[in-house]
Amino acid sequence: MVTILRGNIIHTPSFGKLETVPHGYLVLEDGVVAGLFEQLPDRYAACPVEDFGEKLILPSFADLHLHAPQYPMLGMGMDLPLLEWLNAYTFKTEARFADTDYARRVYRSLAAELIAGGTTRVSMFSSRHTDATLILMEELERAGVTGYVGKVNMDRNSGVAQETTEESIRETLRWLEGCRFEHVKPILTPRFTPSCSDALMAELGRLAAERDLPVQSHLSETTGEVAWVKELHPECGQYWETYAQYGLWKPGTLMAHCVYSDERERSAMAEAGVWAIHCAASNVNICSGAAPVRRMLEEGLSVALGSDIAGGDQLAMSQVVVTSIQTSKNMAMETGEPFLTVPEAFYLGTAAGSRYFGGGEGFAPGHPLHAMVVDESAFPEPARELTLAERFERAVYLMDKSSIAAVYSEGRRVK
Amino acid sequence: MVTILRGNIIHTPSFGKLETVPHGYLVLEDGVVAGLFEQLPDRYAACPVEDFGEKLILPSFADLHLHAPQYPMLGMGMDLPLLEWLNAYTFKTEARFADTDYARRVYRSLAAELIAGGTTRVSMFSSRHTDATLILMEELERAGVTGYVGKVNMDRNSGVAQETTEESIRETLRWLEGCRFEHVKPILTPRFTPSCSDALMAELGRLAAERDLPVQSHLSETTGEVAWVKELHPECGQYWETYAQYGLWKPGTLMAHCVYSDERERSAMAEAGVWAIHCAASNVNICSGAAPVRRMLEEGLSVALGSDIAGGDQLAMSQVVVTSIQTSKNMAMETGEPFLTVPEAFYLGTAAGSRYFGGGEGFAPGHPLHAMVVDESAFPEPARELTLAERFERAVYLMDKSSIAAVYSEGRRVK
Numbered sequence: 001m002v003t004i005l006r007g008n009i010i011h012t013p014s015f016g017k018l019e020t021v022p023h024g025y026l027v028l029e030d031g032v033v034a035g036l037f038e039q040l041p042d043r044y045a046a047c048p049v050e051d052f053g054e055k056l057i058l059p060s061f062a063d064l065h066l067h068a069p070q071y072p073m074l075g076m077g078m079d080l081p082l083l084e085w086l087n088a089y090t091f092k093t094e095a096r097f098a099d100t101d102y103a104r105r106v107y108r109s110l111a112a113e114l115i116a117g118g119t120t121r122v123s124m125f126s127s128r129h130t131d132a133t134l135i136l137m138e139e140l141e142r143a144g145v146t147g148y149v150g151k152v153n154m155d156r157n158s159g160v161a162q163e164t165t166e167e168s169i170r171e172t173l174r175w176l177e178g179c180r181f182e183h184v185k186p187i188l189t190p191r192f193t194p195s196c197s198d199a200l201m202a203e204l205g206r207l208a209a210e211r212d213l214p215v216q217s218h219l220s221e222t223t224g225e226v227a228w229v230k231e232l233h234p235e236c237g238q239y240w241e242t243y244a245q246y247g248l249w250k251p252g253t254l255m256a257h258c259v260y261s262d263e264r265e266r267s268a269m270a271e272a273g274v275w276a277i278h279c280a281a282s283n284v285n286i287c288s289g290a291a292p293v294r295r296m297l298e299e300g301l302s303v304a305l306g307s308d309i310a311g312g313d314q315l316a317m318s319q320v321v322v323t324s325i326q327t328s329k330n331m332a333m334e335t336g337e338p339f340l341t342v343p344e345a346f347y348l349g350t351a352a353g354s355r356y357f358g359g360g361e362g363f364a365p366g367h368p369l370h371a372m373v374v375d376e377s378a379f380p381e382p383a384r385e386l387t388l389a390e391r392f393e394r395a396v397y398l399m400d401k402s403s404i405a406a407v408y409s410e411g412r413r414v415k
Numbered sequence: 416m417v418t419i420l421r422g423n424i425i426h427t428p429s430f431g432k433l434e435t436v437p438h439g440y441l442v443l444e445d446g447v448v449a450g451l452f453e454q455l456p457d458r459y460a461a462c463p464v465e466d467f468g469e470k471l472i473l474p475s476f477a478d479l480h481l482h483a484p485q486y487p488m489l490g491m492g493m494d495l496p497l498l499e500w501l502n503a504y505t506f507k508t509e510a511r512f513a514d515t516d517y518a519r520r521v522y523r524s525l526a527a528e529l530i531a532g533g534t535t536r537v538s539m540f541s542s543r544h545t546d547a548t549l550i551l552m553e554e555l556e557r558a559g560v561t562g563y564v565g566k567v568n569m570d571r572n573s574g575v576a577q578e579t580t581e582e583s584i585r586e587t588l589r590w591l592e593g594c595r596f597e598h599v600k601p602i603l604t605p606r607f608t609p610s611c612s613d614a615l616m617a618e619l620g621r622l623a624a625e626r627d628l629p630v631q632s633h634l635s636e637t638t639g640e641v642a643w644v645k646e647l648h649p650e651c652g653q654y655w656e657t658y659a660q661y662g663l664w665k666p667g668t669l670m671a672h673c674v675y676s677d678e679r680e681r682s683a684m685a686e687a688g689v690w691a692i693h694c695a696a697s698n699v700n701i702c703s704g705a706a707p708v709r710r711m712l713e714e715g716l717s718v719a720l721g722s723d724i725a726g727g728d729q730l731a732m733s734q735v736v737v738t739s740i741q742t743s744k745n746m747a748m749e750t751g752e753p754f755l756t757v758p759e760a761f762y763l764g765t766a767a768g769s770r771y772f773g774g775g776e777g778f779a780p781g782h783p784l785h786a787m788v789v790d791e792s793a794f795p796e797p798a799r800e801l802t803l804a805e806r807f808e809r810a811v812y813l814m815d816k817s818s819i820a821a822v823y824s825e826g827r828r829v830k
Contacts, residue, residue, distance in 0.1 A: 072797050093798040285741065325493070326696075329699050332702065339702070382487050383487045383488065384511070398728075
């Protein structure tokens with residue numbers, strides 16, 4: 001089945017490159033991108049066209065680090081130091097997800113909000129609750145969000161949210177059993193080293209190898225955390241080795257933050273094919289610091305962006321892209337290294353995550369379509385005719401869910 | 416005439432202080448706040464009540480620095496260095512406002528957007544055009560925005576937007592002649608020292624004294640600008656003296672940015688009663704730096720916030736408040752001084768500007784009401800019942816025009 005979208009097509013086929021096709025045609029065959037055309041090839045002449053007119057057709061966002069059960073506490077406790085914030089808000093809020101009715105309501109609204117904001121790919125932390133995690137996956141699947149979700153493992157130092165080692169392993173197996181979704185797959189999720197005993201880490205590493213499962217966690221987010229991990233694991237020279245020693249440091253492992261990952265830790269990431277997920281809003285809100293994204297990219301690391309709600313205060317990835325630019329400008333003012341341009345940051349918020357999941361960069365042929373259509377009619381009237389590159393930049397800064405007119409995920413229209 | 420608003424009333428009666436009145440009553444007499452009550456006093460028992468139920472009633476925002484004719488270029492050119500940005504976008508966009516039809520359309524939509532986002536007080540730069548400036552004032556007045564607007568003066572170093580000295584003075588007089596609005600008043604607006612000849616500055620200083628007019632301009636925004644001013648005015652020890660020598664440095668003068676104002680310049684501000692307008696988003700977008708707001712406040716300076724569109728990318732003052740908090744957190748991570756808390760930053764975005772215009776801080780009795788009503792029904796369902804202080808914080812982070820249900824300006828309902 002052929003589907004044809006017409007509109008002003010804009011995408012980033014590689015890092016830093018912006019390509020525009022004014023009034024172009026995006027041809028899908030069974031939801032898979034067949035090509036981008038300035039003129040519609042004759043062989044498609046008889047196929048129906050979904051004409052978006054003057055609107056912009058852009059790749060949709062990928063949010064590679066966020067905590068679903070922290071959605072209810074978005075924008076709260078931001079004046080507290082990290083440990084007080086965790087105890088006053090995070091662990092108590094996550095504990096509420098023992099209630100499956102509550103989980104259903106919250107996760108349904110989270111999934112809808114993601115699609116409304118143009119996010120079609122995620123790698124998400126759930127809570128420790130198996131049933132709520134399966135509900136989360138079901139709600140994402142239903143709304144059209146694709147990607148990974150992990151039941152969180154945490155058998156030490158985790159307040160009211162803690163589980164026993166035995167329970168953590170048993171529930172992980174029960175959860176994996178229940179994962180039968182087409183577009184939402186499981187990812188092993190030790191919360192972070194301080195939350196997981198050696199026995200639990202070893203078992204998760206065994207599972208990762210045995211079932212070929214991906215892994216996500218946190219790495220070097222704050223100086224306090226780095227010091228704590230050193231104390232807990234005197235046998236490891238660096239934080240990352242606490243994951244590596246149990247087989248959790250492997251190609252495709254997602255590590256959120258990496259603010260304090262030094263050159264040696266970063267080179268261990270590059271060598272292993274571990275990804276750094278940059279969470280700019282969260283890092284400033286919690287006063288963690290700022291990750292050296294430009295340097296990571298120059299060293300050949302794979303980097304993508306995460307909203308990290310509710311350390312981050314914005315679920316909308318367009319705003320996360322803007323905050324990433326602003327964070328890199330703050331860093332540029334200090335170091336003199338170039339800041340992230342709009343096309344570069346947009347690439348990190350869209351194409352990078354797509355590449356992580358085996359999709360294409362931009363609208364590369366051969367991959368199911370992930371896209372959003374932006375309606376600029378509520379934006380201010382410009383002083384002259386704008387180029388598509390200018391309209392792209394403006395859309396990144398000004399878009400919100402009210403200006404996202406349509407969303408496609410895995411080849412299907414979901415908004 | 417008595418008007419009574421009922422709802423969850425939250426305000427900051429002084430810097431850093433948050434006061435909440437659950438299900439309280441805000442009583443207005445002829446639009447002026449008569450009092451805040453937990454229980455409605457008997458003498459008002461017969462008066463009609465506008466019941467906002469569970470909604471939050473907050474003071475509305477004051478945006479003390481923004482460029483109206485840059486609204487059309489919001490979110491564009493942000494990857495360019497300042498001088499290229501000015502030449503490629505700013506001056507050309509401002510030049511378009513010679514067209515009064517265009518000005519009418521843009522300014523009507525700007526005024527509507529300000530009210531929709533809860534901004535009821537402004538101090539605004541227009542362009543150099545007299546007619547467009549009067550149209551701007553008329554559209555603000557019609558929409559319910561109050562405060563100051565200035566025809567910009569610029570007779571040197573200003574590319575296509577430049578006027579002659581004679582023209583600048585003549586048009587300023589014609590503009591002042593045309594200013595007959597109830598809630599929108601004129602403010603003298605030399606763009607900044609590099610844009611204004613000595614003759615023009617002297618004439619504006621004379622007008623400021625003769626007609627008792629307030630003054631606004633820019634100060635010490637970037638290091639390049641500070642060096643340029645030093646070159647242009649070897650007779651002045653510091654940037655601020657280029658304004659002071661012409662009588663433009665006086666109580667109530669608004670100076671945007673002050674990023675590089677050192678202790679001596681800041682003490683000259685405190686002594687003269689000159690206000691510093693902090694524009695956090697603009698300062699990071701243009702890579703200017705970050706103003707030491709905490710230090711300014713400790714030194715007794717008057718500080719308020721500005722969106723500074725289109726250096727700033729957000730017209731919504733709620734987002735400007737959040738960006739100010741994030742900027743202060745970045746600074747706190749470097750210096751160790753305390754960051755701006757949510758109530759502190761909200762005070763700077765609301766009460767400080769109100770005080771500038773002679774209004775009350777928070778809902779102080781005796782002043783016409785400036786308020787907005789926030790509907791939280793689209794916010795995520797919380798994990799437990801929230802305190803009003805928590806709901807306040809969440810509203811600051813999450814509100815947008817769709818959640819602002821009502822707006823009052825100068826005692827009248829305008830949304």
